[in-house]
Amino acid sequence: MTESRLDRPPRPDDIAPAPTAADRTAWARADRMARPTRLARLRERLLEADVDAYFGVRSENVRYLTGFILGDGEDRVAGSSGWFLVGSNEVVLFADSRYAIQAAREAPGARIEPVYGDLEKRWPELMASLGARRVAVEADHVSHGTWEKLAAAAPDVELVPAAGWVEAQRAVKEPAETVRIAAACSVADLALAALLPEIRVGVTERELAFRLEWLMRTGGADGLAFDVACLAGPEAALPHGSPGDRAVTRGQVLLFDFGAQIDGYRSDMTRTLFVGEPSARDLAIYELVAEAQASTIDGIAAAIRTGAALPSGRAADGLARAVINAAGHGGHFGHGTGHGIGLATHELPSLGRMATDEPLPSPTVFSVEPGVYLDGEMGVRIEDLVAIDVAAGRCIRLTNFPREVVVVDG
Amino acid sequence: MTESRLDRPPRPDDIAPAPTAADRTAWARADRMARPTRLARLRERLLEADVDAYFGVRSENVRYLTGFILGDGEDRVAGSSGWFLVGSNEVVLFADSRYAIQAAREAPGARIEPVYGDLEKRWPELMASLGARRVAVEADHVSHGTWEKLAAAAPDVELVPAAGWVEAQRAVKEPAETVRIAAACSVADLALAALLPEIRVGVTERELAFRLEWLMRTGGADGLAFDVACLAGPEAALPHGSPGDRAVTRGQVLLFDFGAQIDGYRSDMTRTLFVGEPSARDLAIYELVAEAQASTIDGIAAAIRTGAALPSGRAADGLARAVINAAGHGGHFGHGTGHGIGLATHELPSLGRMATDEPLPSPTVFSVEPGVYLDGEMGVRIEDLVAIDVAAGRCIRLTNFPREVVVVDG
Numbered sequence: 029m030t031e032s033r034l035d036r037p038p039r040p041d042d043i044a045p046a047p048t049a050a051d052r053t054a055w056a057r058a059d060r061m062a063r064p065t066r067l068a069r070l071r072e073r074l075l076e077a078d079v080d081a082y083f084g085v086r087s088e089n090v091r092y093l094t095g096f097i098l099g100d101g102e103d104r105v106a107g108s109s110g111w112f113l114v115g116s117n118e119v120v121l122f123a124d125s126r127y128a129i130q131a132a133r134e135a136p137g138a139r140i141e142p143v144y145g146d147l148e149k150r151w152p153e154l155m156a157s158l159g160a161r162r163v164a165v166e167a168d169h170v171s172h173g174t175w176e177k178l179a180a181a182a183p184d185v186e187l188v189p190a191a192g193w194v195e196a197q198r199a200v201k202e203p204a205e206t207v208r209i210a211a212a213c214s215v216a217d218l219a220l221a222a223l224l225p226e227i228r229v230g231v232t233e234r235e236l237a238f239r240l241e242w243l244m245r246t247g248g249a250d251g252l253a254f255d256v257a258c259l260a261g262p263e264a265a266l267p268h269g270s271p272g273d274r275a276v277t278r279g280q281v282l283l284f285d286f287g288a289q290i291d292g293y294r295s296d297m298t299r300t301l302f303v304g305e306p307s308a309r310d311l312a313i314y315e316l317v318a319e320a321q322a323s324t325i326d327g328i329a330a331a332i333r334t335g336a337a338l339p340s341g342r343a344a345d346g347l348a349r350a351v352i353n354a355a356g357h358g359g360h361f362g363h364g365t366g367h368g369i370g371l372a373t374h375e376l377p378s379l380g381r382m383a384t385d386e387p388l389p390s391p392t393v394f395s396v397e398p399g400v401y402l403d404g405e406m407g408v409r410i411e412d413l414v415a416i417d418v419a420a421g422r423c424i425r426l427t428n429f430p431r432e433v434v435v436v437d438g
Numbered sequence: 439m440t441e442s443r444l445d446r447p448p449r450p451d452d453i454a455p456a457p458t459a460a461d462r463t464a465w466a467r468a469d470r471m472a473r474p475t476r477l478a479r480l481r482e483r484l485l486e487a488d489v490d491a492y493f494g495v496r497s498e499n500v501r502y503l504t505g506f507i508l509g510d511g512e513d514r515v516a517g518s519s520g521w522f523l524v525g526s527n528e529v530v531l532f533a534d535s536r537y538a539i540q541a542a543r544e545a546p547g548a549r550i551e552p553v554y555g556d557l558e559k560r561w562p563e564l565m566a567s568l569g570a571r572r573v574a575v576e577a578d579h580v581s582h583g584t585w586e587k588l589a590a591a592a593p594d595v596e597l598v599p600a601a602g603w604v605e606a607q608r609a610v611k612e613p614a615e616t617v618r619i620a621a622a623c624s625v626a627d628l629a630l631a632a633l634l635p636e637i638r639v640g641v642t643e644r645e646l647a648f649r650l651e652w653l654m655r656t657g658g659a660d661g662l663a664f665d666v667a668c669l670a671g672p673e674a675a676l677p678h679g680s681p682g683d684r685a686v687t688r689g690q691v692l693l694f695d696f697g698a699q700i701d702g703y704r705s706d707m708t709r710t711l712f713v714g715e716p717s718a719r720d721l722a723i724y725e726l727v728a729e730a731q732a733s734t735i736d737g738i739a740a741a742i743r744t745g746a747a748l749p750s751g752r753a754a755d756g757l758a759r760a761v762i763n764a765a766g767h768g769g770h771f772g773h774g775t776g777h778g779i780g781l782a783t784h785e786l787p788s789l790g791r792m793a794t795d796e797p798l799p800s801p802t803v804f805s806v807e808p809g810v811y812l813d814g815e816m817g818v819r820i821e822d823l824v825a826i827d828v829a830a831g832r833c834i835r836l837t838n839f840p841r842e843v844v845v846v847d848g
Contacts, residue, residue, distance in 0.1 A: 097680075099664075099665045099680065100510070100511050100665070101510050101511060101664060101665075102664070102665070102678070104782065104783070104784065105664070105783055105784040106678070124772070124773070125677070125772025125773055126676075126677040126678045126772065126773050127677075127678055128772075129675065129676050129679075129813065130676055130678065130679060144792065145792065146792075165582070167581060167582045167583040167586070168581045168582075168583040168584075169581055170581065170582050171577060171578045171579055171580065171581060171582065172575070172577045172578075172580050172581065172582045172584075172585040172599065173577040173578040173599060173601060174578075174582075175582040176577070176599070189582065189583060189586070191583060238655065242652075245648065251665075254509075254511060254512065254515070255509045255510070255511075255512070255661075265539065266536075266539050266540055267535070267536040267537075268512070268516070268536045268537055268540065269539075269540060270507075270509060362534070362535025362536070363534070363535055363536050372514065373514070373515055374514065374515040382554065382555065382556075403539065
C-alpha cells in the first residue's frame with residue numbers, strides 16, 4: 029500500500045482548535061463525578077484479593093483516584109507527599125506542610141495526614157485506623173527500602189504485592205479522558221503543521237525541537253508529554269535520541285516524536301519528514317512503515333467492525349511486524365508496536381512481543397508506531413494514537429496530521 | 439538586620455553571561471576524566487561493605503558514573519534501560535534496542551547489555567560474569583517487585599540494601615560540577631532580571647511563569663530544573679503551589695521559585711517581590727526571612743573562616759529556625775532550610791530538622807531557603823544556592839540576584 033503525497037503541506041487551520049475554559053470546567057466535573065466509581069472498582073478488587081486496604085505511591089494513580097496533582101518530576105522532591113491509602117471507607121492522602129493546603133483543595137474527599145519521611149512511624153496507627161490486617165502495596169513502585177520499613181513497623185500487618193491494579197483500570201478510558209487525549213493530539217498536530225514552513229536546510233535539530241515545543245505550549249498545551257525528539261538523518265536511527273546542534277541537510281529524513289499534555293492527559297505522535305526529494309530507498313522504507321502501521325490499525329478496526337474478538341496486544345504487534353518481516357526488515361524494528369497512553373505517556377495496554385495474550389481492553393487509547401532503523405543511515409517511524417470502543421463500534425485515529433509523504437524545503 | 443532597598447531594579451547585564459560551547463567541551467572532558475575516580479570511590483565502598491558489585495537504577499547515578507543520559511521523566515518510559523552494574527573490573531549498562539546506540543556513544547567505558555524488562559532472566563549469568571555473590575542494591579530506588587524477582591532468580595546471590603552510597607559521593611562536588619551549577623544560577627538570575635519590567639498588575643501567574651521559562655530557555659538553559667512556580671498573594675503561602683490563571687493585583691507579594699539546567703546540573707532560587715508598596719506587616723515578614731537566611735549563611739561562613747567544624751545539616755537548619763522562632767513565626771515555617779543540589783534538584787546534604795548530625799560535606803552546594811507562610815494571606819521565601827569549600831576557605835552565594843526588597847509596578 030503506497031501512501032500518496034499531499035497536494036500541499038498541512039496548515040494549522042486543517043486541525044481542530046485548542047480546548048476552551050468551558051472544556052476544562054467540564055473535565056474537572058467529569059473527574060469529580062468519576063472518582064467514586066474509580067474507588068469503588070478498586071475496592072471490588074481489594075475484596076477479591078481479600079485485602080483491607082491499598083497503599084500506593086504512583087503519582088498518576090493518586091491523581092486518578094483522589095485528584096491530588098504532582099507535576100512531572102515533582103515526585104522526586106515531594107518525599108512521601110502524594111502517597112495514599114484506600115481503605116474500605118476512606119482515602120488517606122499524605123502531605124507534608126509544603127503540600128497540605130494543596131492536598132485539601134485538590135482532594136476534598138481524602139483525609140489528609142501529615143508525614144515527613146517517617147511513614148513507618150505512623151504505619152501501625154494508620155493500619156489500625158483503617159482496620160487493615162492485609163494491605164495491597166504497589167510493589168512495582170514502592171521501593172524495597174520502604175517496603176522493609178513498613179513490614180518491620182507493623183509485623184502483624186501483611187503486605188501483599190499488587191501490580192497493575194489501578195493501571196488496569198486506567199487502561200479503560202472514560203469519555204472525558206479520551207477527549208482530553210484527543211485535545212492533546214490536536215495541539216500537537218497543529219504545532220507540527222505550523223512548524224512546517226520553518227523547516228529549512230541549515231536549521232538545527234535543537235532549534236526545531238524548541239520551536240515545536242513553543243508552538244505546543246502557546247497552542248494550548250499545559251506542558252509537554254515528554255521532551256521533543258527532533259532527529260535528522262542517521263540520528264533518526266536512534267528511537268529515543270535527543271536533538272543536538274546538528275544542522276538539517278538536504279536529502280535527510282527528519283523525525284519528530286513529540287506530544288502535548290492537556291489537563292494531565294498526554295498525546296504522542298511521530299512523523300518522519302523528508303528534507304528535499306527522498307531517495308527511492310528512503311521512500312520505500314517510509315512506505316513500508318506506513319503499510320505496517322495501516323495494517324495494524326486496519327486489523328483492529330476489522331475486528332471491531334465484524335464483532336470478532338479484539339486482538340491481544342501481542343497479536344496487534346504481530347500485524348505490524350509481519351509486514352516489516354516480510355520485507356526483510358524485521359531486524360531493524362527492535363521496539364514494540366505501541367503502548368497505552370493517558371495520565372502516563374506509557375501505560376497499559378502494551379502492543380508488543382512480550383504483551384499478554386488477553387484481548388485489548390475497551391474503550392482504550394494506544395499508540396501504533398512501527399519503525400525501521402538503518403543504523404548510521406536513517407530511520408523512519410510513524411506514530412498515531414488510536415481510540416477504540418467496541419461497544420460503540422469505533423476505531424479512530426486521534427492523530428490527524430497526514431501520514432502521507434511530506435517533503436519540506438523541497 | 440534590615441535589608442536595604444535597591445536604588446534601581448536589577449538588569450540582565452548585572453549578571454554573568456550564559457555558558458559557551460568551549461565551556462561545554464571543557465565540562466565533557468572533566469566528566470570523562472572524573473569518572474574513573476568516581477568508580478574507584480564506589481569500589482572502595484564495595485570493598486568496605488564486602489560486596490562484589492553494585493546494582494543501580496537511579497538515572498542521576500548512571501549519568502554520574504557512566505555518562506549515559508536519560509532526560510527528565512524518561513526513566514518512566516525507559517524500562518530497564520539505564521540500569522547498571524558496577525563490578526570490580528567492569529561496568530555493565532543495560533539498554534534495549536531504543537537506547538543501544540546512544541548507550542555505546544555516551545558510555546564508551548561500559549559493557550552494553552540488551553535487556554527487555556526481563557532482567558531477572560539474565561541475572562544469574564550476569565552475576566556469574568562479574569563473579570558476584572553479594573551485590574549492593576539501590577534499595578531506596580529499586581522497586582520491591584524487582585528486588586523479589588532478582589532474589590528469586592539467583593538465590594545464591596545475596597542482595598544487600600545500599601542507601602545513599604553514590605548520593606554521598608555526589609554530595610561532594612568536583613570543580614566542574616560547581617561551575618555548572620553556578621552557570622545554571624546565572625541563567626536563572628538573568629531571566630528574572632529580564633522579567634522584572636514585564637511584571638504589571640493584571641498579568642497572570644501562568645503568563646509570568648511561562649515568560650520566565652522562556653527567558654531561561656533562550657538564555658542558555660538546556661531545560662528547567664523543575665516547573666516554574668509563580669504564586670501571587672495568598673497562593674504564595676503554598677510552598678509547592680502551581681501557577682494559575684490568577685491575575686496579579688496591587689499590594690500582593692509575588693513569589694517565584696525556579697531553576698535552570700545546564701548540562702544536567704541544576705539551579706534553584708526563590709524571590710518574593712512586592713507588587714506596589716508593601717504593607718508594614720509584609721515588609722516585616724520579608725525582613726525576618728532575609729535575616730533568617732543571612733544568619734544561616736553567615737553562621738556557615740564563620741565556621742569556615744575560623745576553621746571551626748562545619749555545622750551539621752540539622753544545626754544549619756537551626757540557625758534559620760532560631761531567627762524565625764524568636765519572632766514568633768516558628769509555626770509558619772514548616773519545611774526544611776535547604777537541600778543539596780547537582781544532577782538532582784534535591785540531593786544530599788539536607789539542611790533540616792531531621793538531617794543527620796554529621797558535619798556538612800565539603801566541597802558542596804546547597805540551597806538556603808527559609809520561609810514564612812501565613813495561610814490564606816501571603817508567604818515569603820528567599821532562596822539562594824551556596825557553595826562551600828573548607829579547604830579553599832570559601833563560602834559564596836552562587837545566586838547573584840539581589841536579595842533586597844524589590845517593588846515592581848510601583
